[in-house]
Amino acid sequence: MKTEFDAARLDVKAFAQAGATLAETSPLAQWARLTEEAAQATGNAGPVEVAWSAHGEMRGSAAGPGVPWLHVEAEVQLPLVCQRCLGPVQTVLSVDRWFRFVADEATAAAEDEEADEDVLALAADFDLRALVEDELLMDIPVAPRHEVCPEQPRFSAADEDFDAAGSDKPNPFAVLEGLRKPKPESND
Numbered sequence: 001m002k003t004e005f006d007a008a009r010l011d012v013k014a015f016a017q018a019g020a021t022l023a024e025t026s027p028l029a030q031w032a033r034l035t036e037e038a039a040q041a042t043g044n045a046g047p048v049e050v051a052w053s054a055h056g057e058m059r060g061s062a063a064g065p066g067v068p069w070l071h072v073e074a075e076v077q078l079p080l081v082c083q084r085c086l087g088p089v090q091t092v093l094s095v096d097r098w099f100r101f102v103a104d105e106a107t108a109a110a111e112d113e114e115a116d117e118d119v120l121a122l123a124a125d126f127d128l129r130a131l132v133e134d135e136l137l138m139d140i141p142v143a144p145r146h147e148v149c150p151e152q153p154r155f156s157a158a159d160e161d162f163d164a165a166g167s168d169k170p171n172p173f174a175v176l177e178g179l180r181k182p183k184p185e186s187n188d
Contacts, residue, residue, distance in 0.1 A: 007054075012101050016056035016068035022128065023053035028076070031133055037140060039079040039088040050076040051100040052132045053094075068101040068122065074132045080140065085149035095135040 005015050007022055015022075028035055028048040040049065052074035055134065058066035074095040082089040101122040102108050112119040121129075 007128040011124050012056065012070060012122055012126045013068050013124075016058050016066075016070065016101075019055075019057055021053060021055045023051075025049050025051040028078070030137075032096065033133055034052045034076065034078065035136060037080065037137065039081045048076065048078065050074065050132075050136070054128055054132075056164060061090065069117075070099045070101065070128075072097055072099065072128075072132060074136055076098065076136060076139070078136075080110040082149060083143040084145045085151050087146075087150065089144050089146050091144050093136045093139040095132070095139060099131075139148045 002024050005011070005018075005020055005022055005025065010022075026049065028038060028050060034050065038181055052072065054073075055071045057069050057071075060066045072095060074093075076093050078093055079088040080091045081087075098117045099118050102111060102117050102119055103122055105121045108121045110117045120126075154175050
């Protein structure tokens, strides 16, 4: 009998014991936090899709019984805002990571500092899709930008419209000058 696994409520230990694999390709709209990061205009790039897969396995150790491990791979070509020209830039986000699961949060926190892999607490209803989204979000560059921007960025601190709007107003100090009383002339 084949066991069906739900990515939103995954029993990680059973998934690893079965050596199971889950894979999905879904539209970006189903990933709320990734959608918030995406540039509004995607251009002619077509629909954006998130592709991911996860494989579970039990790895034994000399010290005790097998430990659940999860291998996650994900990729999306996300339109982000270029920090030079402020136009959309297609940025490939890619994840290829192993996770080891331990009994509880305290153990995970203690072992995560020393381990090469990420260590997470075991749960019977683990949200695998949230983990995939977290990992993709962490792969977003701090300052996404084109190698060569399609339009030359404007590096101007002056704005002609702003300067023109200010020239119509009288100088407030000139108005004050008109309010000053003339000094009496002294006849020495």
